[in-house]
Amino acid sequence: MNMLLWNLFDCVLALLALVLGWRVVSSHDLKRAVVLFIAFGLLMSLIWARLAAPDLALAEAAIGAGLTGALLLSALRQQPASSESPVRSLMDVYGSLVLVLVLGGVMAWALFAAPGMVQGSSSNNPIYLQLEQSGVSNPVTAVLLNFRAYDTLLEIAVLFCVAIGVLAFGRERQHVMPAGPLLGVLMRVLVPLLVVMSSYLLWVGAHAPGGAFQAGAVLAAAGILLHLGGMPTLGMPGPLNLRWLLIAGLACFLLVGLATMLNGASFLTYPQAWTSVLILLIETGAVLSIAATLVLAYRGGGAPLDQPQGEGSHEERL
Amino acid sequence: MIESIGWGLVFVGIGFIAAGSVGLVRLPDLYCRLHALTKADNLGLGCICSGLALLFGQWIIAIKLLLIWLLVLLTSAAVAHFIARHVLDKERRK
Numbered sequence: 509m510n511m512l513l514w515n516l517f518d519c520v521l522a523l524l525a526l527v528l529g530w531r532v533v534s535s536h537d538l539k540r541a542v543v544l545f546i547a548f549g550l551l552m553s554l555i556w557a558r559l560a561a562p563d564l565a566l567a568e569a570a571i572g573a574g575l576t577g578a579l580l581l582s583a584l585r586q587q588p589a590s591s592e593s594p595v596r597s598l599m600d601v602y603g604s605l606v607l608v609l610v611l612g613g614v615m616a617w618a619l620f621a622a623p624g625m626v627q628g629s630s631s632n633n634p635i636y637l638q639l640e641q642s643g644v645s646n647p648v649t650a651v652l653l654n655f656r657a658y659d660t661l662l663e664i665a666v667l668f669c670v671a672i673g674v675l676a677f678g679r680e681r682q683h684v685m686p687a688g689p690l691l692g693v694l695m696r697v698l699v700p701l702l703v704v705m706s707s708y709l710l711w712v713g714a715h716a717p718g719g720a721f722q723a724g725a726v727l728a729a730a731g732i733l734l735h736l737g738g739m740p741t742l743g744m745p746g747p748l749n750l751r752w753l754l755i756a757g758l759a760c761f762l763l764v765g766l767a768t769m770l771n772g773a774s775f776l777t778y779p780q781a782w783t784s785v786l787i788l789l790i791e792t793g794a795v796l797s798i799a800a801t802l803v804l805a806y807r808g809g810g811a812p813l814d815q816p817q818g819e820g821s822h823e824e825r826l
Numbered sequence: 827m828i829e830s831i832g833w834g835l836v837f838v839g840i841g842f843i844a845a846g847s848v849g850l851v852r853l854p855d856l857y858c859r860l861h862a863l864t865k866a867d868n869l870g871l872g873c874i875c876s877g878l879a880l881l882f883g884q885w886i887i888a889i890k891l892l893l894i895w896l897l898v899l900l901t902s903a904a905v906a907h908f909i910a911r912h913v914l915d916k917e918r919r920k
Binding site: 690691693694697698701 | 897900901904907908
């Protein structure tokens, strides 16, 4: 009976995901599509939670639904309102259909042909066997920052490239309104809470769902809230500090890697006694960089607010 | 006894949220919809949280649930206000 109820719930979730996905793609009104996409992100986070992947559920809720939604909405605000529906040729429709089918086929093949897939319980899973030596007790964090630290290093590097791209685009968001009384109260309550929550997620990532990406996204939410409330300097530090923040994650990672090499081990092979400290250090740097990059992506790069000189010439160029 | 009260509160909460969702679909304009949504959902979530707290029977979980409820109260009230004010401004400008 209980099993049946869960199966029913899963079927409803899967069906909802398909319906919402279709509605997002087929909606002619972009604003509606964005709102539906946010709902889709929340639904995906529920689905991840049902698949017993709370780390992904947290990340999806914070990044997929929250921050991506904010980014899309702010991108939409600068879009001129157009009422006519975009014209799509049949070529486009069938072309994208073929692309989607190919992509789906590749993903399905990857799912079933994944190399080294370990079936069964945690007793024979190599991750759990090695977990004690990883310095953390959360298997996800152990994989991300110890066993496959290279992957995460490259992810952080990709994020850094994104930040450089945003900076190069260089358009400052102009319409920053001062906060009304209600938003002021909301900011005073939520921003400290978000900062605490972010630190908690960073700390708890060592032994429970959480970690750098989730913590960074939550911290970025605090920054975006401050930015929306008309405090861009608080939400975003000055240009020099900003660069330090942007490079913090990659720098921590690389310095730790070089230090392990100087120590005589190979790149990013932590000494046993220092593992958890080093992982926390790398994650702290990563949180700062991720948060700064996400806020930067929301705000747009370009001339900082405290340099009216550069700002003016920038405006003229635009 | 406590368990049945807990389940009762959860189902009452589900009822409130269902009523709020019906209101969201059926009510005529945005302000009524916001009213139905926030009022019913806040009460419903409160019932569900207190029911779950009773079912778990641990202080730490009860406190966490209370905090979640308070946070949702704060944000949903504020967001409802923002949406309503935004639409009101837009209507006035017309």
